[in-house]
Amino acid sequence: MNNRPLRVAVIIGSTREGRVGDAVAKWFTGRADDRDDLVLDVLDLIEFDLPAGLPEQATLEMQRFTARIDEAEAYVVVTPEYNRSFPASLKQAIDCAYDEWRVKPVGFVSYGYRSQGLHAVEQLRSIFTELHTVTMRDTVAFNLLDGSFARDGTPFDSDGQGQAVTTLLDELLWWGLALREARVARPYVC
Structure with a gap:
């Protein structure tokens, strides 16, 4: 069972015009x-x-989104930090599903000014804990002010960010496989 690849949904959380979330997600998925x-x-x-x-x-759109959440065995949320939090569009999407999130790991790729989006991640950890997920300790985070982005919003490659992606994905894979086995071995208690 564990020799098939882990199905990971990469969720781009911002819908704001002029966002860089799509470029950050493309950079991340390119490494993954x-x-x-x-x-x-x-x-x-x-x-x-x-x-x-x-x-x-x-x-129907909520059902389409929820079906994709249900099919995934793990998640990576790409989120900006807006006013020390995450976008309303992301919270709305999270709330479209409930049981579908349960007993799966969640990792984070964040971006923002100075704090690198980490305030948003900390709030998301609390929400995903309520949904009975396991959040990854390590993250991939970007400071939009440090010159590490091209004009189109794509991050420049650096050894540190590449290693952060590897670490996050290794943790996500370990937890994803462990929780896959656990879901098959016994029903979740809640």
Whole structure:
């Protein structure tokens, strides 16, 4: 069972005009594509027409998003930091699913000014804990002011960032495989 690649959803959390989240996600997935132990599925929230308020019955777009969350065995959330938090679009998307997140690992790629998006990550850790996920200790983080980005928003390669990607993906893979086995061996208690 553990010899098949881990299915990882990479969620681009910003839908803001002029965002760099799509470029950061492309850079990240470019480094992760070299691995044969992972299969990536990019979920760009800009491509989902999720409602601003949660309706009583899930819309077709909510169902489409939730199905992709359910199919994934692990997640990497690409998030900016806006005013020491994460985007409302990301929270809305997270709230479209519930049980689908459960007992799976979550990693973070963040960006922002000076704090590198880490305030957003800390808030997301709390939310994902409530959803019964396991969040990864290590992150990939960028400071938008330090000159490490091209004009199109793509990060320049550096040894430190490359190693951060490897570390995050190694942790995600370990937890993803362990939790895959655990979900098969016994039902989750909650």
